[in-house]
Amino acid sequence: MGLIIRSSAIHAAGCYTTTAIRKGDRVAEYTGRRLSKAEADARYEDSPITYLFGLGDGSIVIDGHCTAMFINHSCNANCETSEVDDRIWITAIKNISPGDEITYDYCLYDGGDDKAICNCGAKTCCGSMYSKEEIKRRKDAARKALIKKPGKRKTDKKKKTLRA
Numbered sequence: 293m294g295l296i297i298r299s300s301a302i303h304a305a306g307c308y309t310t311t312a313i314r315k316g317d318r319v320a321e322y323t324g325r326r327l328s329k330a331e332a333d334a335r336y337e338d339s340p341i342t343y344l345f346g347l348g349d350g351s352i353v354i355d356g357h358c359t360a361m362f363i364n365h366s367c368n369a370n371c372e373t374s375e376v377d378d379r380i381w382i383t384a385i386k387n388i389s390p391g392d393e394i395t396y397d398y399c400l401y402d403g404g405d406d407k408a409i410c411n412c413g414a415k416t417c418c419g420s421m422y423s424k425e426e427i428k429r430r431k432d433a434a435r436k437a438l439i440k441k442p443g444k445r446k447t448d449k450k451k452k453t454l455r456a
């Protein structure tokens with residue numbers, strides 16, 4: 293299997309295959325140093341770009357140092373990730389042609405203030421790289437925040453009339 297890194301329309305650099313990949317094939321392993329969640333948080337607190345992949349319950353993360361770390365997210369991905377015996381594998385869920393970019397759904401979580409906007413360009417793009425559960429959690433949190441915040445919205449009747 294030939295994987296190469298080159299510039300991508302999705303984001304900066306991407307990972308492409310030079311050979312055909314069949315559905316079900318293992319494409320790559322996500323490897324790198326294993327850090328505790330606390331170590332990773334401390335190390336990358338001010339870093340806009342990280343290549344962290346959570347293992348198990350998320351208390352351990354892989355700090356990517358591999359070809360797979362360049363694989364971009366897509367809402368219409370051709371691969372998926374799975375955890376097998378504390379290792380992360382990227383496996384094809386479609387037949388992939390030579391020259392195609394390799395993608396998987398990041399299912400991001402724990403992104404802090406980062407909006408993690410998706411630029412995958414798929415027709416089915418949901419606009420975010422977060423997992424469905426995380427998108428829902430964030431929406432709920434935002435809603436709660438809206439209710440909790442009283443704000444200082446003084447009604448300016450004159451302005452209101454002018455605007456209407």
Ligand SMILES: [Zn+2]
Pocket residue numbers: 366367368410411412413414416417418419420
């Ligand atoms: Zn997308």
